Amino acid sequence: MARTTVIQIGELGRRSGCNVETIRYYERIGLLPAPPRSAGRYRMYDTADVRRLAFVRRARELGFTLDDVRALLALSALDGRGACAEARDLAAGHLAEVRVKIADLRSMERVLADAVKRCTAGEQPGCPIIETLSGA
Numbered sequence: 647m648a649r650t651t652v653i654q655i656g657e658l659g660r661r662s663g664c665n666v667e668t669i670r671y672y673e674r675i676g677l678l679p680a681p682p683r684s685a686g687r688y689r690m691y692d693t694a695d696v697r698r699l700a701f702v703r704r705a706r707e708l709g710f711t712l713d714d715v716r717a718l719l720a721l722s723a724l725d726g727r728g729a730c731a732e733a734r735d736l737a738a739g740h741l742a743e744v745r746v747k748i749a750d751l752r753s754m755e756r757v758l759a760d761a762v763k764r765c766t767a768g769e770q771p772g773c774p775i776i777e778t779l780s781g782a
Contacts, residue, residue: 652684653691662699669699677702677715710740 659666672678678698681689701722705715717736721729757778764774 651692653693653696655689655691658691658695658699661696663703664699672699672702675712677712677719708740709744714740 653661655666655669658664659669662669664672669678673680678695681691681695684690698719701719702715705718706712710718714736718733721733721736761775761778764770
């Protein structure tokens with residue numbers, strides 16, 4: 647496939663929102679195919695690479711693991727409801743993990759808020775925050 651638009655790595659980074667080192671890393675681990683190189687050994691990307699990197703960046707922002715991203719990229723290359731069902735299942739599993747993390751964070755918030763409140767009140771000997779962290 648001929649590349650219609652040649653984009654150098656710095657411009658790819660600007661367009662995709664990824665820094666240059668991240669782009670090189672994604673190439674090393676296979677999330678981004680190694681691009682052809684110019685006679686001067688410069689990497690030559692195109693708009694498909696911009697779209698792929700934007701997809702990877704957005705998936706990572708949503709907390710998907712690199713393996714999940716790899717699976718989603720493979721599914722994005724397929725057509726049909728089967729691919730959509732697999733992507734939905736992967737996303738549903740990730741959503742369940744996110745919900746567990748949110749519940750854990752809410753629990754941590756309650757414990758810390760209580761400790762700070764008791765500390766602010768100054769009605770107890772010692773430090774309620776230190777006591778909370780010590781498990782007392």
